[in-house]
Amino acid sequence: MDLFAAATLEPLPNPTTPRPGGLDFFSTILWPFKFVVEAILVFWHWVFTSIGLQPDAGLTWVLSIVGLVIVVRAALIPLFVRQIKSQRKMMELAPEMRKIQERYRGKRDQLSREAMSRETMAMYKKHGTSPLSSCLPLLVQMPILLGMFYTLSEVKRHAEWGVGGTGLLNPVLTREFYNAELFGVAPLHVNMIDAINTNQTATVVILVILVILMILSQFFTQLQIISKNLSPEAKTGQAYQMQRIMLYVLPLAFIFSGVFFPLGVVMYWFTSNIWTMVQQFIVIRNLPTPGSEAAKAREERLAKKGKALDSSGKVIPMAKYEAEQQRLLEEAERAKAEAPKRQQPVGKNRAKKQAQKGKQDGTS
Template identity: 55%
Template sequence: MNFYYTILWPLRWVVELILVAWHWLFSNIGMDPNSGLTWVLSIVGLVVVIRAALIPVFVRQIRNQRKMLEVAPQIKKIQDKYKGKKDQLSREAMSREMMEFYKTSGTNPLSSCIPLVIQIPIFGALFAVLNNAQDGKVGVGLLNAPLSHSFGSASLFDFAPLHDSFRSALADHVVPVMVVAAIMVALMVASQFYTQLQIMSKNISDETKNSPQFRQQRTMMYFLPFIFLFSGFAFPLGVMFYWLTTNIWTMVQQFLVIRAMPTPGSEAARLREDRLARKRDAQIAAGRLVVTTPAIEGAEPEVKRVNTQRTQPVSTKRKKKRR
């Protein structure tokens, strides 16, 4: 365990820096420094900073997912080529061909897991910081003795300590903490499931839904939330607030991406085309757009924007000056 904490030392230092910075901000705007709400909001601020820093990684993940969906038919052809061949040579040949295809197409089947993989050490660092604070230990960075004691003894609603978990509350027969922890676990699982459902139900093309990759992703959609269902009962409340806020961020971020940049051929793409068509019809009806008949037969009508800005009159003196 000491080796684990040593490996996470740099991340723990950064986590403490962000936590203390947000705690200082909320304390200086009139909130109680020792309140559980102050520390919960500091954890939310930690999520905001981390997820904002991960936006470039998320954009790269979305692009790679699009590529994976585009090349799904070619991957299926390679798999069908070796279908029914269970000998070692055939499996090795298929693996080589798949790796070569991934290399030439510039895709990576594991890149969709990168944001989650990056967050796991941060998650572990927060867990270590909270455990140290619970034991009254000073942090590795800016979490000094008074702040460590404040964080370790902070309670939400004055009856749910942030260092408590469902498992510890069950051992001590503390029913209020069990109720709060159970609600948090349910919200974590529901938000995680809905985040996956957003992609699987609306942002997948009809062709991809018939591919093996889609069936694997759909299986993961039902499997991943159950991991949090069982492991969440061992998480302290402070860590669960971090994970729930992360899920909410991901859910809103994906909603905006799916709405603005849907996968071609998906239900979300069709809904976006309908929205754009309704918007264009409304602008035509309002006179802001004009549809002109094409001179060439068979060509599509051209839509031009009408300049509704009022032209300011120019005096004679200003005209002469310009000349």
């Protein structure tokens, strides 16, 4: 397959879209991301056509979209782990944050606000986290998602006028994508509004099913966090209440995506949701928040295998764990014994009596 073949193709009869051209602010800003998206799509398309799949088959392009998800999400794994740790720290910091807020409750002067801000930032710095850290993976993925949206949204117009995309998605590949249909009935470049207007019932049904599955997967992913991976202390903070609200509100955003996004973008988002759900399950199972139900469940699983977690969180044999606990207990008792005893306060009358008794003992 020649990736650079055919600079243009003959336009399709009676195009329904305006001729490509002119300046588009968002397309210009997203040009690098669109180029990356097209490169990944074309690579996977080449892989699947090389093993015998049809170039314009819906399965070929759907698998290419799945490959795009794998590449993007795999690259984001380090950020995802950082996000999980940051969210965990933010939840654990909720009691300390409430103390700061209580200390400055009712104080609205400039000096108090500045002092509260300094203490809050110092707390974040001390624990190595910030509210922005938990949003970083989403912010990084958003340009890729927008690049995917614009790439697939422009497939119809580019294919109708016989031109290619930003980079490696040349006119031939664009036309093949345009002709691709999921299950042989649902074009990947069509959104729900277009499908309804053109009476493509099968496409509408597929989009509705995908949106429902996206909502359920997002709900289950969020539910895993607030039901299994929060400590009792974290469940008393304002952040926990926000998590509960997002549990029901965030999945509804996928209704919007199912209506306005092309089927190809919805497939990308659905596959990405499945990745997130599985990834979240693995992280919660193996790196749970200390004190959470997931952490207790992990300790029980390790105990059945004759293992436990040491003070640094490393999995060790049970015998070694018991020896470590015994050592820590002995060190604590030794430190307690060596600590100077606190002298209890004595009243004036009692002190006077003790002094008199001391004099009598000295003269006897």
